[in-house]
Amino acid sequence: MIQLQDLSRTYASDEIETTALNGIDLAVEAGEFVAIMGPSGCGKSTLLNIIGTIDRPTDGRYLFEGADIARAPEAELAKLRRDRLGFVFQSFNLIDELTIAENVALGLAYRTMPAREKKDRVAAAMDRVGIAHRQRHHPHQLSGGQQQRAAIARAIVGEPRLILADEPTGNLDTENGAQVMDILGQLNAEGATIVMVTHSPSHADIAKRTVHMLDGRILSSARRAA
Ligand SMILES: Nc1ncnc2c1ncn2[C@@H]1O[C@H](COP(=O)(O)OP(=O)(O)OP(=O)(O)O)[C@@H](O)[C@H]1O
């Protein structure tokens, strides 16, 4: 599904140049569930953002289903994000002025489909993660675990092929973290490809492969014994 080849990302300011990613080679096949681990600052979020096309590499190739998109025009990337990708973040990123149902519907904002179908899909996504009974509430009225499940509903309502999650359990207690991992595991079992950053070894164990990073490089990549 995706291939990163000798990919680098540097941030240049007036005097200092920071190398966030340095010669990354990584392939992710359709249907995989990959966990990315490594110390703070090693480049995990940068890598996930580049995979999600919300950041671009400074060097190297990024093939998405065979096409090199490292330098693709922004409009093409926006379409890719809309049709193929779902994002989940550590801090949920829900909009407090909107209800939960309206937040979930944002996942379909740029799709053209009959209003009825949108409504049905939003209802199904909320049901899926067990927050249908909170659909008229606003994010601040929900627990952290419920907010993250709403964010997952928003990410999956468009039925993305690739789900990118940056520390999705980072702000959750053990029980809510386990619920979120259950949902991600089920989505993967149903065919979604998932790339997830985590600091939790037990959550990485739920993935089928763990990639360890250090200082902008990939140290190792190990598949879980079946
Ligand atoms: N916009 C930016 N400008 C300059 N440097 C940046 C920028 N974004 C990230 N960096 C640097 O790139 C490196 C990698 O950052 P990144 O956010 O990818 O780390 P991370 O592995 O996700 O860390 P954490 O576990 O703390 O989330 C860090 O040294 C960071 O300071």
Ligand SMILES: [Mg+2]
């Ligand atoms: Mg990060």
